[in-house]
Amino acid sequence: MSAVMEAAPTATRKQSQNSWAAVIALALFEARRLLITIPVLLGFLVYAAWIVWRAQDYADGYPALQDADRATQGGPLLVGLAVLLAVNQAVLRSLRRDTERHFTVLVMSRAHRTAAHLLSVVPAALLTAVCVAGQFGWQALKPGALGHGSLGELLVGPLTVLAFGAAGVLIARVIRTPFTAPLVVVFFLFLFLLSTGAGIDEGWTRWLTPVIGVSSSNTLPSDLIGRPAAWHALYLAALGLTVALLAMLAGGGHRARSVYAGFAGALALTVLGAVAQGQGVSSEVTAARERATLHPEHVQTCVERDGSRYCAFPEWRGRTAEWARTVAEVRSLAGGTAHDQSLLVRQRLDARYGLDGDAALDPATTPHQVTVGTTWGGNRVPEFSAAVAGVLVTGDEKTTGELCDGRMVTIMWLALAGQSDPIGSLKNVRLDDSVSGSAIVLSQTNPLSMTAGQTTVVRKLLEQPRDGVAAKVRTNWTELTSPKVTTARVAELLGVKAKVGADKCN
């Protein structure tokens, strides 16, 4: 008698253990099938290809990790939609094959099967996390990488996949028709289209979508970004949990009180996350942005290299060596006092609009100060060397911006002669990518302008051997850099035969 009394509870416990083991087993089986369904396979293939393609020349090989973390968020949307479709079909499989009746006689209840389907999404999300880590790690390991990534931003991709998967299960449990999930996917695609195309939502509502883009290509120090990344990750996680528990409630779990409690808790967390992420930029960040924009010297650290001072935001301190190399190249070609002129290279940015808007920088008026931005590599290098050359020739950035005479030839030759592909750099640094005619020359501050005659002279100079031209530049340095020297005179001094019109500036 007593033996029977003792045996009964053991049996009950064993059964409940067994059912959870069965849930795990079913979840593993479903996860394996989910990962080899055609939409998910194709989704991951395209996602991987997208990662590799994006990584090739991302940020010209000089990534800022506070931007690279956000760049991981777009691709997982595709995987998420594929998972939504596939998990929905998996839940509906028993209905389609008419095996629902057979399942009702098994130990596993409908709630257990719903839980297993929900858990089957987890491996897909983990795989996405691996892909995100790979994409971010690829950038982080580049020698030119700097800055700090944010875990909150990196979590958005995997959490999106989880939330979409939970939504797929919920849809299958609420609307038991096979055509709902594809239509929901179309609707989501349309929402992305609308949110990226028209940009209708501003304010706190824009943070309710999984991935929030930025409208600026600025790179800011990571403490000035002011995105509620951690709150948004919490919001996404809680949203996914809410949807999953809703699916549990709809999928036979409505008898368990713990599911109700969990649902209420997850909903509260979602609301908390939604409210917290919509608070806007805090006053400390706004103050820090103003300080970094208007008084960068208060937050920057300076280093001396070859007699020049390089002042950078703390995260960019490692890049001063690259700037110094460019400055040395330009200075080595210059003549007169400019050859040994010490410069102040200061990093400047306009962070007052955060990542929501771009603003042009005013040129520096302090003599011998050169402005450098937050990005580097590619086109930024000749732009910076043009600024350095301009300051060496004219004395300050503001004068360079208003330049309208033959000194432009000297500036552009100094800036580009040291580049590995001078003609290509000339093309890139000009707004219309041309090597003839007049054009605007891009710069970190105010753009410069070249006339057609100046372009011809510069191109011919760049086609000649560098050392020969450098000797002529050094010999005639005083006249080449005197104000009001005409382009025709510069061409004559440097031995270029070309038809040069009068210097005209608009």
Add this chain to the structure above:
Amino acid sequence: MRLSGALLVPVLRTLPWRALGAAGAVGLLIVSMARLSDAADEPLALNLLRAGVLAFTLGLAFVLDDPARHTTTPVPTRRPARHALRVALVAPVTAAWWTAAVLLVPDGIRPPVGDVTLEAGAAFTLALAASAAAVRFSQAAEPGQAVAGAVLTTAVLGLLLWPERWALFVATQDPKWAQAHDRWGMVLVGAVVVWGACGPEPLRRRVVLKPTRV
């Protein structure tokens, strides 16, 4: 012919009206943003129409679902006739839906109706051809769900990966618009050919011994 007449009412009743209704509703909801949104311009209207067409196409993927296909194999009315009857019954609904969708786009930002209709027709026929191929090459009685998934995947991947040389999804201002619509015409013809080829019942039924997978 008389048999087809007798089939009319049963087929009308068994068509997947719920799927078509849901797809049509979602499609019209999407297209209606062109009228409701203030910021709508012609490129957005074109994309909304395309998204709406995709939604309705997913509904059309279910039209050839026939739970009774294994019992109707030996009946005298052949499968092409039965499929044609289904499509003939759906065609007026499709035409009405498309007219409504086009009229939902305000006059000023409406893309060229003829060309967009060609795109829509090609997409619709492609879905039907895919369903016919699924019926022809599998024993599934209701391949609609798989076909809808395939059509959706194809549409998304096509949008992302389709080579620029043979561009299909062009904007109205694009100089390649006319060329792209020649290609859409080819897609339509190709879909019709595939559909025609997949119509007849195979002479021998493939015996599948292992359980079918989805």
